[in-house]
Amino acid sequence: MSPRRSDPNIRTGLVDAAARLLAEHGPRALSARRVATEASSSTMALYTHFGGMSGLVRAMVREGFVRLEQHLSAVGATDDPVADMALLGRAYRRNALANSHLYSVMFGGSSLAGFSLSEEDRQAGRYTLLHAVECAIRCSAAGRFSAIHPELTASQMWIAVHGLVTLELGGYLIDPLGADRCFEAQLVGLMIGAGDEPEAATRSVAASEQRLEHMR
Amino acid sequence: MSPRRSDPNIRTGLVDAAARLLAEHGPRALSARRVATEASSSTMALYTHFGGMSGLVRAMVREGFVRLEQHLSAVGATDDPVADMALLGRAYRRNALANSHLYSVMFGGSSLAGFSLSEEDRQAGRYTLLHAVECAIRCSAAGRFSAIHPELTASQMWIAVHGLVTLELGGYLIDPLGADRCFEAQLVGLMIGAGDEPEAATRSVAASEQRLEHMR
DNA sequence: CCCGTTCGCATAACGATGTCATGAATCCGG
DNA sequence: CCGGATTCATGACATCGTTATGCGAACGGG
Numbered sequence: 001m002s003p004r005r006s007d008p009n010i011r012t013g014l015v016d017a018a019a020r021l022l023a024e025h026g027p028r029a030l031s032a033r034r035v036a037t038e039a040s041s042s043t044m045a046l047y048t049h050f051g052g053m054s055g056l057v058r059a060m061v062r063e064g065f066v067r068l069e070q071h072l073s074a075v076g077a078t079d080d081p082v083a084d085m086a087l088l089g090r091a092y093r094r095n096a097l098a099n100s101h102l103y104s105v106m107f108g109g110s111s112l113a114g115f116s117l118s119e120e121d122r123q124a125g126r127y128t129l130l131h132a133v134e135c136a137i138r139c140s141a142a143g144r145f146s147a148i149h150p151e152l153t154a155s156q157m158w159i160a161v162h163g164l165v166t167l168e169l170g171g172y173l174i175d176p177l178g179a180d181r182c183f184e185a186q187l188v189g190l191m192i193g194a195g196d197e198p199e200a201a202t203r204s205v206a207a208s209e210q211r212l213e214h215m216r
Numbered sequence: 217m218s219p220r221r222s223d224p225n226i227r228t229g230l231v232d233a234a235a236r237l238l239a240e241h242g243p244r245a246l247s248a249r250r251v252a253t254e255a256s257s258s259t260m261a262l263y264t265h266f267g268g269m270s271g272l273v274r275a276m277v278r279e280g281f282v283r284l285e286q287h288l289s290a291v292g293a294t295d296d297p298v299a300d301m302a303l304l305g306r307a308y309r310r311n312a313l314a315n316s317h318l319y320s321v322m323f324g325g326s327s328l329a330g331f332s333l334s335e336e337d338r339q340a341g342r343y344t345l346l347h348a349v350e351c352a353i354r355c356s357a358a359g360r361f362s363a364i365h366p367e368l369t370a371s372q373m374w375i376a377v378h379g380l381v382t383l384e385l386g387g388y389l390i391d392p393l394g395a396d397r398c399f400e401a402q403l404v405g406l407m408i409g410a411g412d413e414p415e416a417a418t419r420s421v422a423a424s425e426q427r428l429e430h431m432r
Numbered sequence: 433c434c435c436g437t438t439c440g441c442a443t444a445a446c447g448a449t450g451t452c453a454t455g456a457a458t459c460c461g462g
Numbered sequence: 463c464c465g466g467a468t469t470c471a472t473g474a475c476a477t478c479g480t481t482a483t484g485c486g487a488a489c490g491g492g
Contacts, residue, residue, distance in 0.1 A: 010440090032479060042442045043480080049440095053479065107386055108324040122387050152401055155393050159402065163379020170323055171338050177371050185368055186375065189409035226469090248450060258471045259451085265469095269450065 011049050013039040015059045022060070022101045030057075054115045057105060061117065064102035065124045071095035072131045074215055081138035082145075082196055086187045086208035088132055089161045091215070093183065096165040104169060107162065132157050139194070146195030153194050160186055184209075227265050229255040231275045238276070238317045246273075270331045273321060277333065280318035281340045287311035288347045290431055297354035298361075298412055302403045302424035304348055305377045307431070309399065312381040320385060323378065348373050355410070362411030369410045376402055400425075 017038035021029045032053050036043045050056040071091045078084055096103040105115075106125065129151075136150035136157075145153060164186060168179035184205065191201035233254035237245045248269050252259045266272040287307045294300055312319040321331075322341065345367075352366035352373075361369060380402060384395035400421065407417035 031477080033477080044441050044443090047441095047480075104324070107382065107388075108320070117387070119387075125388055126390075152393055152398070155389075155398050156402060156405060159379040159383055159398060160376050161379070162383060163375040163377070166323065166382055167375055167378060171333070171335075172323075172341055173371075174342075177368055182368070182371050182375060186372060189372060193405035193409040247448080249448080260470050260472085263451075263470095 010039070010041060010045055011059075014041070014046055014049065014056065015063060018056055018060055019063065019102065022105075023099075027101065027105075032056075057115045058118070058121060060102060061106050061121055062124065064099060064106045065121075065128065067099055067102070068092070068095050068128055072128060075131070077135075077138065080204055080207060081135055081142050082191055082201060082204035083208040083211065085132065085135045085139060085157065086191070086205045087211055087215075088135060089157060089183075089187055089190075090208060090212045092158075092161050093165050093168075094212070096169065100169050103165070107166065129154055129158055136194070139196075144191075144196045144200065156193070157190055160190055226255070226257060226261055230257070230262060230265065230272060231279060234272055234276055235279065235318065238321075239315075243317065243321075248272075273331045274334070274337060276318060277322050277337055278340065280315060280322045281337075281344065283315055283318070284308070284311050284344055288344060291347070293351075293354065296420055296423060297351055297358050298407055298417060298420035299424040299427065301348065301351045301355060301373065302407070302421045303427055303431075304351060305373060305399075305403055305406075306424060306428045308374075308377050309381050309384075310428070312385065316385050319381070323382065345370055345374055352410070355412075360407075360412045360416065372409070373406055376406055 014035060018030060018035045021035060021038060030053075032043045032046055035056070036046055039045075046053070046056060050059055071094060072088060075084060075087045075091050106117075132154035133151050136145060136153045139145040139153075140147040140150055161183075164173075164179065164183055167173050173179040173182055187205045187208075188198075188201050191205065192198055196204075230251060234246060234251045237251060237254060246269075248259045248262055251272070252262055255261075262269070262272060266275055287310060288304060291300060291303045291307050348370035349367050352361060352369040355361040355369075356363040356366055377399075380389075380395065380399055383389050389395040389398055403421045403424075404414075404417050407421065408414055412420075
């Protein structure tokens with residue numbers, strides 16, 4: 001009833017080849033034939049495993065969320081929750097820059113040919129917010145953030161960092177006010193906007209920068 | 217030296233048809249043949265006027281920036297510059313929601329098939345910041361914002377509102393913390409982060425909401 | 433142990449796509 | 463009124479996503 005023979009690495013080989021093509025040659029190189037050739041298989045394997053090109057893109061999006069989750073999970077909890085929150089933002093941005101094309105597909109609307117995210121995909125994206133929510137709760141418990149609605153605070157963090165990353169990837173943030181400078185200012189501004197004291201926020205953000213260097 | 221016969225409305229007819237197809241049938245319907253048919257012409261007209269599909273998309277992006285500029289220009293200067301700034305944010309978001317597909321192309325990275333923005337296009341996008349910069353200067357002059365670097369302040373506004381609009385268009389902001397609620401909270405938070413007093417910021421943001429209803 | 437069944441995937445085809453070569457039709461400067 | 467220049471319609475590529483067809487390999491019952 002279930003004779004399957006060569007499953008193990010064709011699936012991952014296809015999505016890996018697709019991710020590599022996307023990263024190295026841009027969205028234009030994402031063709032079914034080229035992906036199949038790169039993975040040493042045929043286009044039909046792509047259809048038996050993913051049901052079409054959009055299914056493969058969806059698999060890539062899920063892979064992108066897995067990588068984002070890994071980056072965020074690498075941020076531990078210390079006794080300075082505001083620094084933890086800033087580090088979450090840095091990890092988010094680092095992941096987006098390291099997987100920029102993937103990130104564009106994950107959040108870049110449905111521009112890519114004939115593909116639109118499912119509600120399940122979006123929910124996977126929203127799950128990444130849980131790290132920030134938990135951290136916001138810790139910030140409130142430590143008396144750093146105003147205690148009202150940590151989920152709203154976490155959403156503000158997400159929205160702001162996402163907006164910066166998107167404009168950065170689009171090439172809109174240039175020299176006098178480059179992405180780095182805007183990002184640092186934004187982190188401090190977010191913490192202050194969430195209720196933290198200006199000096200404490202500045203210190204915590206600076207401390208998070210130190211910790212980022214030591215990560216991974 | 218310049219024998220042109222039927223220029224007047226073929227160009228605009230093509231870009232209008234493209235914009236209509238994009239808005240009504242999604243990015244998938246943006247085919248050279250279909251645009252040409254819709255505009256009652258041939259695909260070659262598209263090449264003589266725009267040099268290819270990417271040129272037409274670029275023209276659409278410019279049209280998108282023109283519409284954004286119109287929305288922002290409709291925001292006048294009153295004696296409450298913070299309310300003006302909030303209204304700029306509202307106008308930005310209103311334009312993005314009214315021209316969502318166009319906005320996705322303008323800022324959605326290079327996802328759309330074989331198209332990437334030129335530096336000129338990006339500069340056109342950055343010009344829209346000037347409204348916010350001028351308004352930030354007025355906010356500082358009125359003693360509402362801290363006077364240091366209004367351009368950085370304006371960038372923060374842009375980044376945050378852009379991030380919210382992007383996630384909203386992507387369908388990521390849903391019910392308990394929907395886009396409307398996040399947006400209102402974000403406007404207040406931005407003004408406070410820029411140096412305004414909490415109560416004054418709340419009042420100005422609320423006043424800007426009133427003014428939006430009366431616009432256009 | 434062996435064979436029928438069942439699935440995986442390679443081949444090849446189809447419609448549609450972006451792009452360009454060709455050529456007819458048209459306008460402008462002289 | 464004419465000749466060079468320019469617009470655009472036609473048709474031909476190469477390539478795209480997708481699918482029908484068919485072969486070969488892996489399981490399960492005897």
